Amino acid sequence: MAERRILALDLPRFAVDRAIRREPALADAPLALWTAEGPRRLITATNEHAGIAPGTPLADAQAIVPGLITRPADPAGDAATLRALATWCGGFTPLVASAPPDGLVLDITGCAHLWGGERPMLAEIARRVRGLGVAVRAAIAGTAAGALVLARGADGAIVTADRQAAAVAALPVATLRLDPDLAELAERFGLRRIGDLAAQARGPLARRLRPATLTLLDEVLGRSRRPITPIRPAPPAEATLDCAEPILTAEAIGAGIARLTARLCDDLIGRGEGVRRLALTCLRTDGTVQRIGIGTGLASRDAAHLARLLAPRIERIDPGFGIERMVLAAEVEPLDGRQAGLPGSAAAAATRREALARLLDRLRGRLGARAVVRLDPVPNHWPEQAVQPADPLAPPRPAPSAGQARPVRLARPPRRIDGVSLLPDGPPVRLGTMRVRRAEGPERILPPWWQFGLREAPRDYWRVETENGQRLWVFARRRDGTPEWFIHGWFG
Incomplete structure (x- = not known):
């Protein structure tokens, strides 16, 4: 199995660089970003012209540096931009993960030869990121944590798995980015370099600096490996x-x-x-x-x-x-290969199905996926609700049994029309200005009994033919004994 190779990008001034990209005029001015912590406003990031340490109160920073330009920090926007940059890095390798708040890791295993080797690939990626107006430090190692630490402390380093522990041992503990209280405790014990931590007994070190620090240390030294979680799974093709x-x-x-x-x-x-x-x-x-x-x-x-x-x-x-x-x-x-067949054969039917699928694909591309559907029958009391959209290429559903023959074209909603019948429950003899020549029916459809509170009245459906030759599907809905007539469909 090939050794994993991870390229890490550390973006040391990412939040400030993002602010400058939004306002290019700030590039040559002293700039500081601040955030509110309770009633206090503290500096979180600055550019090289400000000369203020993060954590300084905003009021003090403005007193120290006359003309200091300040902007509120935007952690949510920074996170979204970092994710967008990770997506952009997907052009180099499909396996890219973000390491918030200002890092990216790229699994370049098997990719470096496309760029002439690891060093040319690292240089090209760093060049393109800098071209976006973002400061970057980069390194390559066998683990994501090790590569990030090397990027922070040894920009441009490329180490193999057998040399990774020695390469990171000389770097400051600060490159691990431990919690501030743990970093202060390590400093108090005189543990200033990663090699100093690695030389300590694991039990006492875990008690003083927490077990999570040991886990991080093992990953940095290459003793253990944690797979990265890419922002998007690698596509099959x-x-x-x-x-x-x-x-x-x-x-x-x-x-x-x-x-x-x-x-x-x-x-x-x-x-x-x-x-x-x-x-x-x-x-x-x-x-x-x-x-x-x-x-x-x-x-x-x-x-x-x-x-x-x-x-x-x-x-x-x-x-x-x-x-x-x-x-x-x-x-x-x-998708297996298929040999062309004679007319009427299964292979010929499959070819016709493929041709239909291509036509449907083009129609969906122009009209939208929801505009190209087939209507499948479903069991329902009301005819207008007895169909549902379906994929035209899916196997058809069997139609539920119905009483009378029903038309394909329905009016949505049913159209009200003045009707005259000779008997209270009889067929219509006139619909609007049209005389009815013959009628067949009725077919009574009742509302669903399980839908409590439904005020819909029963419908008596008739198939009628008018004097001018129209064949209609009409129904009468009776409220208080008086029929109301509706045209619901057309035959032929």
């Missing part, structure tokens, strides 16, 4: 396209989609799988992400069909200052 130059036009995006779908489907043919859902992620040069997706009625690995489904959604992509990477991820299911 994926294709990536790096753009030589940032692309800006819909035509260029369409060409990229065509290349990605062809590459993805070639891979799926060898795996015996087909696409059920596709998600296209476009990584922009400004660090933001654009995403579109489609679904298919049946598993497919027809590259032209998949590209055609994505094409109408290209207009939803805002390329901004340019897209530098496109990632096409697929949810798949088994």
